[in-house]
Amino acid sequence: MSNVESNLSSSREPPPGISGQWVYANSGNDDQPWLSLEPIKYYTDAYIIQDNKILLGYKKRGFGKDMYNGFGGKVEPGETSLEAANRELQEEAGIEAPLRLAGSFLFLNEGDDHTFHIDLYRADEYTGTISETDEMRPEWFAIPPELATPQGNSNSREEVPPIPYDEMWGTDHQWLPFLMAGTPFIGRADFIKEGTKFVPKRWWFGTRDSL
Numbered sequence: 203m204s205n206v207e208s209n210l211s212s213s214r215e216p217p218p219g220i221s222g223q224w225v226y227a228n229s230g231n232d233d234q235p236w237l238s239l240e241p242i243k244y245y246t247d248a249y250i251i252q253d254n255k256i257l258l259g260y261k262k263r264g265f266g267k268d269m270y271n272g273f274g275g276k277v278e279p280g281e282t283s284l285e286a287a288n289r290e291l292q293e294e295a296g297i298e299a300p301l302r303l304a305g306s307f308l309f310l311n312e313g314d315d316h317t318f319h320i321d322l323y324r325a326d327e328y329t330g331t332i333s334e335t336d337e338m339r340p341e342w343f344a345i346p347p348e349l350a351t352p353q354g355n356s357n358s359r360e361e362v363p364p365i366p367y368d369e370m371w372g373t374d375h376q377w378l379p380f381l382m383a384g385t386p387f388i389g390r391a392d393f394i395k396e397g398t399k400f401v402p403k404r405w406w407f408g409t410r411d412s413l
């Protein structure tokens with residue numbers, strides 16, 4: 203096998219920390235070394251999808267400040283990941299929803315003493331009134347036309363802006379389409395910090411037909 207072929211086939215293999223039967227979906231900066239895995243801390247992010255729109259929150263303080271993200275946070279001791287996702291959705295957006303696991307990924311940031319394991323949840327309905335909190339400002343964005351479904355009311359979709367990927371984590375555009383399509387996914391994203399910015403160093407995502 204030539205070097206080019208062996209690099210290509212190894213970049214399609216799941217990275218350290220990822221196991222199970224996953225089909226390669228995308229990767230980037232495959233020539234970069236992976237960071238070394240650190241002890242894992244568990245986090246959640248939750249997304250509401252309705253009428254071909256997705257609800258994101260603009261983070262007003264703390265980690266990820268000034269970026270749009272799902273509603274979520276740390277899994278506290280004694281909680282399951284799903285319990286944490288429900289609690290954080292209530293705390294940060296003021297709503298309740300029948301969240302379902304959509305995928306997960308590992309996030310490493312150079313120099314950090316831990317690896318983030320982030321479970322991503324989705325619900326297609328919610329109860330309560332979406333409310334701005336100290337931490338998050340909720341806003342609706344349009345699902346891209348290729349992922350929009352006929353069930354949704356597309357008129358309201360046209361009244362909101364497209365997903366603001368340039369104000370989100372640098373690898374979100376690699377996996378958020380899987381969450382919106384309902385395709386289970388897993389992955390890993392390593393970042394380096396340049397000044398105050400987090401820059402993707404290397405990433406890999408895989409999918410499968412069902413969880």
Ligand SMILES: CNc1ncnc2c1ncn2[C@@H]1O[C@H](COP(=O)(O)OP(=O)(O)OP(=O)(O)O)[C@@H](O)[C@H]1O
Nearest residue numbers: 245246247264265266273274275276309320371391
């Ligand atoms: C590529 N990297 C990433 N991509 C997408 N989302 C990421 C992320 N890295 C962290 N996140 C999310 O950012 C929130 C931080 O949580 P954070 O606010 O610190 O937690 P929590 O609310 O428990 O904290 P406080 O109680 O306020 O300290 C939490 O939803 C977590 O999933």
